[in-house]
Amino acid sequence: MTGPIVEAMNVSKILGSGPARVQALKDVSLTLNGGKLTVLMGPSGSGKTTLLSILGCMLTPTEGTVRVCGTSTSGARPEELAKIRRQHIGFVFQSYHLFSTLTVAENVRLALDVRDERGLKAMAKTEEVLASVGLTSKMASFPRQLSGGEQQRVAIARAIVAEPSAILADEPTASLDAANGQAIMAIFSAIAKERGHAVLVVTHDPRLFGFADRIVHIEDGSLTREEFTDPDALRLRKTRN
Amino acid sequence: MSLVFTLASRNLFQDRLRFIAALIGIVFSVVLVMVQMGLYFGFGRMVTTMIDHASTDLWIVASGAKCFEDLSLLNMEMQNRLAAIDGVAEVIPVVVGFSAWMLPDGAMTPVFVIGSDFTAGGLSPWNIVEGTVQSLTAPGTVAIDRSYYDRLGVSGVGATARIRGQPVTVGAITDGIRSFTTTPYVFSDLGSAQSYIGLPASFISHFLVRLKPKADIERIRQDILANSSGIQALTPDQFRDQSRSFWLFGTGAGAALFAGALLSVIVGTAIVAQTLYSSTKDHLYEFATLRAIGASNSYIYKVIICQALLNAVIGFAIAALIGTAVAHFTAKSALQIVITPNLMIELFLLTVVMCIASAIAAILRVVRVDPVIVLTQ
Numbered sequence: 286m287t288g289p290i291v292e293a294m295n296v297s298k299i300l301g302s303g304p305a306r307v308q309a310l311k312d313v314s315l316t317l318n319g320g321k322l323t324v325l326m327g328p329s330g331s332g333k334t335t336l337l338s339i340l341g342c343m344l345t346p347t348e349g350t351v352r353v354c355g356t357s358t359s360g361a362r363p364e365e366l367a368k369i370r371r372q373h374i375g376f377v378f379q380s381y382h383l384f385s386t387l388t389v390a391e392n393v394r395l396a397l398d399v400r401d402e403r404g405l406k407a408m409a410k411t412e413e414v415l416a417s418v419g420l421t422s423k424m425a426s427f428p429r430q431l432s433g434g435e436q437q438r439v440a441i442a443r444a445i446v447a448e449p450s451a452i453l454a455d456e457p458t459a460s461l462d463a464a465n466g467q468a469i470m471a472i473f474s475a476i477a478k479e480r481g482h483a484v485l486v487v488t489h490d491p492r493l494f495g496f497a498d499r500i501v502h503i504e505d506g507s508l509t510r511e512e513f514t515d516p517d518a519l520r521l522r523k524t525r526n
Numbered sequence: 527m528s529l530v531f532t533l534a535s536r537n538l539f540q541d542r543l544r545f546i547a548a549l550i551g552i553v554f555s556v557v558l559v560m561v562q563m564g565l566y567f568g569f570g571r572m573v574t575t576m577i578d579h580a581s582t583d584l585w586i587v588a589s590g591a592k593c594f595e596d597l598s599l600l601n602m603e604m605q606n607r608l609a610a611i612d613g614v615a616e617v618i619p620v621v622v623g624f625s626a627w628m629l630p631d632g633a634m635t636p637v638f639v640i641g642s643d644f645t646a647g648g649l650s651p652w653n654i655v656e657g658t659v660q661s662l663t664a665p666g667t668v669a670i671d672r673s674y675y676d677r678l679g680v681s682g683v684g685a686t687a688r689i690r691g692q693p694v695t696v697g698a699i700t701d702g703i704r705s706f707t708t709t710p711y712v713f714s715d716l717g718s719a720q721s722y723i724g725l726p727a728s729f730i731s732h733f734l735v736r737l738k739p740k741a742d743i744e745r746i747r748q749d750i751l752a753n754s755s756g757i758q759a760l761t762p763d764q765f766r767d768q769s770r771s772f773w774l775f776g777t778g779a780g781a782a783l784f785a786g787a788l789l790s791v792i793v794g795t796a797i798v799a800q801t802l803y804s805s806t807k808d809h810l811y812e813f814a815t816l817r818a819i820g821a822s823n824s825y826i827y828k829v830i831i832c833q834a835l836l837n838a839v840i841g842f843a844i845a846a847l848i849g850t851a852v853a854h855f856t857a858k859s860a861l862q863i864v865i866t867p868n869l870m871i872e873l874f875l876l877t878v879v880m881c882i883a884s885a886i887a888a889i890l891r892v893v894r895v896d897p898v899i900v901l902t903q
Contacts, residue, residue: 334898334902337901338898338901343818343896343897343898343901344898364822364823367817367820367821367822367823368822369820370818370819370820371819371820371821371822372820374820375819376818376819376900378815378818378900378901379901380900382811382812382814382815382818382900384533384812384815385540386533386536386540387529387532387536391529394529395529395533395816395819396819398528398529399816399819399820399821399822399825400820403527443819444819455901
């Protein structure tokens, strides 16, 4: 689609109430476009996860608007948010969150199953996407039989198999060694470039910046800087704030 | 095929101990309900066994009589009045009552005497395995069930004993005519039975009324009631219901069986609910992940309900085998456990309902799961 896939406008989020009340996000505006890999960077407690949750339609903002493929999440009930996630968003989690009792292929196919996509077509899609992350030989394995990097590749396959418009990844390399981290980021970069997905990766590992088209910094619930990288020279091209 | 079944079954079988605990809960619960209901049906069938085996269109009993075994009396003079009613073909008197059977060693044991006119096809013994019904027309000849050989100190046709001091000869042996009171039934002709019970010849306890073909049973019933006072005129179904109601609910036996069954269902439901709930809690991150990747509530409910149904099907299958075995072993006992195909179907449905009801707590827990937890873990 043309235009932004995920669009947050003047988003604020207050978590908790009473003495535990915290303003997690303050007037955040951010767009994610197809074919681009955006890295969201910030220290612990800066609001990264809250922003990811709001962009991924797990939470709704206290103020401001979020649109996913043109659909506003304002006032949406949990079931409606689930429908938006189902239609437009794929998630990759730091802890993979694979289903231990399902095989690799079944874990991936689950993302199609919740979208009522079943049968031979679903199996073919599963095989294709597992091949794209280099796990054809592990289709019948269970998650416990895989390395951390392999498990994360399964999680990525699960996120992209239904061809969502946006892929949101929360610290996907945090549990991996450097080599595996680089390999995973290369996959994300390829997903953005070759499949045209809008990819947002939350990380605090600066070694991964080289894969980003854009780096967004967040601190104390506010976006503080936005950097656009030159894909050839990997140098900073534009700085905001 | 949907992965709902795969996910539900593998999650269920992953923790074998918990699965076995749930199965034990279901099996015990269902077997208990099966036995209680089987006893209920067995008891219900046993208390009406004489009514079931009598060939009659109407039962005439004293107005206060609640069941076949009721010893309320009717006057024999009524027989002619009943026979004179238009549409009545035959009126056969029956007498029942307790008496004392003297064993060869002189010991006494109570018996329940049933006397009828066998030439008229009254209330005759059935399942005869030795001797004949015709032999019972001779005075002093009785029929007993072979399950009471030891109790009555006899071993077959031709054996002799005394009832209320009068000599009797066993003329026929039956199989399976057992009394729920454990007091042996003794069949004899009407006159002999009256003397065994100690009744004058003018008193009996029931009349069996047979009607002419195409007679209007309800009109005749009303005519009988208008013609005689102090009696009930009941169809076999009405007398059966009245007897069953008295023994099952008048005595509290049925209520106790139902209460036991209800308690079993409650305990079973609680065990399965606890197991499903703890299983769901253990897989909470998986359910949160399902929600995060966009699974609808109904998809998640299906996983939990599928687990509940798997519990129900496997648990019921085991319980049905045990229940059938128990029923088989009690087939020859005084109080049979009767498990009918309908009871099996109803118990299966009950098991399914019980297991689905058990899933409610787990579903309520999952509904509250915030998918954000998969990002914060």
